[in-house]
Amino acid sequence: MIVYSSIDAASKSLTGDVSSLTIEANDPAISVSDAWSLEGSSLVSINVDLQTQVGPNWISVVPINSFSSNGQTAVAGSSIGDGYSIHANPNGGFGFGPVTKVDFDTAYRVHGLTQNACSTSFDEACHGDLNGDSLVGVDDLLLVIGSWGQVGDGTFRPIGDIAPMPSGDCIVNVEDLLAAIELFNTDCNTYGACCLSGKSCEILTFEDCSELNGSYEGDGTFCEDTSCVEEVGACCLTPFKCVDSLTQSECIAFYGQFQGENTACAIDTCEVSGDHCSVAVSYSIGQNAYSTIGAFDSGFGLPDDTECEWLNWEPGTPDTWGKFTPDSSGIVDISLCNSNFDTSLVIYQGDHCGQLAQIACNGDAEGEDGCQQYYSAVYDLPVEQGEMYFIRISGWNSESGSGICTIDAE
Numbered sequence: 001m002i003v004y005s006s007i008d009a010a011s012k013s014l015t016g017d018v019s020s021l022t023i024e025a026n027d028p029a030i031s032v033s034d035a036w037s038l039e040g041s042s043l044v045s046i047n048v049d050l051q052t053q054v055g056p057n058w059i060s061v062v063p064i065n066s067f068s069s070n071g072q073t074a075v076a077g078s079s080i081g082d083g084y085s086i087h088a089n090p091n092g093g094f095g096f097g098p099v100t101k102v103d104f105d106t107a108y109r110v111h112g113l114t115q116n117a118c119s120t121s122f123d124e125a126c127h128g129d130l131n132g133d134s135l136v137g138v139d140d141l142l143l144v145i146g147s148w149g150q151v152g153d154g155t156f157r158p159i160g161d162i163a164p165m166p167s168g169d170c171i172v173n174v175e176d177l178l179a180a181i182e183l184f185n186t187d188c189n190t191y192g193a194c195c196l197s198g199k200s201c202e203i204l205t206f207e208d209c210s211e212l213n214g215s216y217e218g219d220g221t222f223c224e225d226t227s228c229v230e231e232v233g234a235c236c237l238t239p240f241k242c243v244d245s246l247t248q249s250e251c252i253a254f255y256g257q258f259q260g261e262n263t264a265c266a267i268d269t270c271e272v273s274g275d276h277c278s279v280a281v282s283y284s285i286g287q288n289a290y291s292t293i294g295a296f297d298s299g300f301g302l303p304d305d306t307e308c309e310w311l312n313w314e315p316g317t318p319d320t321w322g323k324f325t326p327d328s329s330g331i332v333d334i335s336l337c338n339s340n341f342d343t344s345l346v347i348y349q350g351d352h353c354g355q356l357a358q359i360a361c362n363g364d365a366e367g368e369d370g371c372q373q374y375y376s377a378v379y380d381l382p383v384e385q386g387e388m389y390f391i392r393i394s395g396w397n398s399e400s401g402s403g404i405c406t407i408d409a410e
Helices: 138-146 174-182 206-211 248-253
Strands: 002-004 030-033 043-046 058-060 085-088 099-102 191-195 201-205 232-238 241-247 257-261 286-291 320-324 330-335 343-349 357-362 377-383 389-395 402-409
Touching: 099 206, 138 174, 191 206, 201 206, 232 248, 241 248, 248 257, 286 320, 343 377, 357 377
Parallel strands: none
Antiparallel strands: 002 058, 030 043, 085 099, 191 201, 232 241, 232 257, 286 402, 320 389, 330 377, 330 402, 343 357, 343 389
């Protein structure tokens, strides 16, 4: 568990500058419930003593998880909040810079805080911004007037109590009205240098910088101290098309995948295991991890869906490939039950990618317990010893995700 004081702190380290706490999976402080409205998600509660600070706190719970055996994890979205969350990436592993904004609220709930509401210190710069619009204006004055004479008892503070510094007196009176007038027209936004495409720099808020697909350099930074020159590198536009000397911003504008600064295209630069039939991942009996996140359309063409209701394989759909050679002839079941998205599945048979015959497909299956709402599976598939079978996985309506492909032999 991590607590940051600011977005800037999250961009620098996965260790919280306010507090961090590591908890083992078997710790009794952790409880897990499947009583959750989102299919395939669980409600995780963690009962701990975690230090926070007066003012804003940015909170994250990061699972230490083996992708190869357990797949990917994520936090569910929420309908409560201010419309965005932060994705911290201090080491740049995901290719979008140290931090970026995602346009949805995440389903974190912090509760059980015990503190005297009347003893909490104000945000020194913006304690007059009562309606949260980052500007001390007429609406804030009206909130002070509207709560005139109210007195807090420690369980709550009247909304108009903004004076004296540092923590008020829990009553709304003339002192609060005078403070609101003194702070009138105060801009409460936090600004920093924002590097934009074209290598220009502007002083913007983090939110405005993100809207322009810029790189926010941190709260309180200045353009004169910031170099916005982007280094160029290789950009993968498809699994087989690589372009040299593009900046990361230019690559993203072409819907490509930036390979890193000062990289260069080579024959296999854009080849990732599973991206195409020719680089299919070797699968075996049992569980096989896969992911279509960040994958391309392999360019193999659309499958024949005449016998696959709800396959809905669209042009441009990202897909991933696996290959399987059975040790003996018999019957197998191939299931994508343990996945986090609506899957589509096609099975081919052949010696190499140029001569594949589609032998089975499925859009929606049923009959297994504990699966996501919509999953794909091919049951009772006859296979022959030594023959090669290709497993092509994608998502309904171009969805992408990750999961486990399970091959069971009867």
